[in-house]
Amino acid sequence: MKVMFLGDIVGRSGREAVIEEVPRLRAQLGLDFVVANGENATHGFGISPKNCEELFEAGVDVITGGNHTWDRTEILPFIDDEPRLLRPANFPKGTPGRGVGLFETRDGARVLVINVMCRLFMELLDNPFDVLESALPAATPSESGFDFVLVDMHGEATSEKYGIGHYCDGRASLVVGTHTHVPTADAHVLENGTGYQTDAGMCGDYDSVIGMQKEASLGRFLNQLPKPRMQPAEGDATVCGTVVETDPKTGLAAKILPIRVGGRLSRAWPV
Template identity: 55%
Template sequence: MRILYIGDIVGRAGRDLVCRQIPHLRQDLGVDFVIVNGENAAHGFGITEKICQALFAAGADVIVTGNHVWDQREIIDFIDSEPRLLRPLNYPAGTPGRGVDVYELPDRRRVAVAQVQGRLFMHAIEDPFRALGAVVDECRLGAQAHAIFVDFHAEATSEKMALGHFLDGRVSAVVGSHTHVPTADAQILPGGTGYLTDVGMCGDYDSVIGMEKRTATARLTQVLPTDRLEPAHGEATLCAVLVETDDASGLAVGIEPLRLGGRLSQTPARHLA
């Protein structure tokens, strides 16, 4: 199975690029399942129902979010009715929405997608390790699901790496999001789990993590009030990762980053095509 995970969409520049590219990537790379992080898609802060529907129409199978999931209040009502939209699993009991679900492909193969949020340098929420441990104990790779994909929305690289090793051999892939900067450590861990510390963002990299650089820099260099942060509107780069799994075991047999367009060096997923 080929699973494409597309990193944090930031504003219109990222949105438009992702919606244009998903159909081509599905066809050119033989992708079976597409996951998109949309938590910064609405002008850099949260996501709306309209944006979700546009991403689904473009070919996204699941949208994950993160710490900005509630920035657009309208999503609170929508998320309970849309199983393809996930928020972090380790939010308190009673929080709207869900953090994990199993999705069936047309050929009857099943993909479990789970998202957790980190605790280092972020809000003090429930333990992501314990939350995911319970999930993989109940939904076993190669039994209840042909593939299990985990998005770890976290600040600290150490926390992300630790979760990768914690889940090694029990899930197909652990991929980090949130920092908006792609890392160069894509690998298959000893137990067979694909791992990448951060997939990066889909947005204009002539910016400060997707936001207009002048205002973002002013916030860090002066004590005066600044304008509201706005997404940068230049040419965007699409950052993603392609994971290929073995249908029998559910473990990864390949993992390769993908960067298209914009300012960053281009890395088409040649070896998995």
């Protein structure tokens, strides 16, 4: 099967680009399933129920989160009732929502999605490796009854992300990073068959500072002042992500390729 993962959606520009491109990409690439990280989708901080519904309607099957998951209080009652919206699974017990979900494609294939947050230079949540050990299948996806297993690791440090990738190798179809908003050039299949990319990048305007307007961001660096509040850049967005094709016998990655469409970054097409 063929699955696309899109990196952090940032603000209106990123949302509109994803909403425009996902239906076309599903058709042109023959995608079976689409997952996107949406933790910056609403004004750059968190995601609203309305924006969730717009992304689902456009063809995003599952939305994952990260450290900005709770920035909008209206998401609290929504996330408990919407299984397609995930937050990191290593938040403490009793946190609203869920971090692991089992979903079916339109053709009945079974997709397991796991969302974890890293700890280096991040909030000190529960150990993501412990959560992964509990959530991941014990063998290959196919041997465990899944057609695809996806891990979104939301974090800063490339070393921690690579550690997670190797820890999941052979048990996940794709392990992909989010949070830094910059696409890495290391998409490849690990030794035991897991597709890996350290960061998928963002879906947003790259004429910015990681998706935020340059002026306010530069002001913080130059003056150390917390105001004015940062606002998402609103120029043409690049849709960034990765596409994985699996071996149906194992559910592991046969091929992983980056995708970049629109905006300022060089185009990458998964062929």
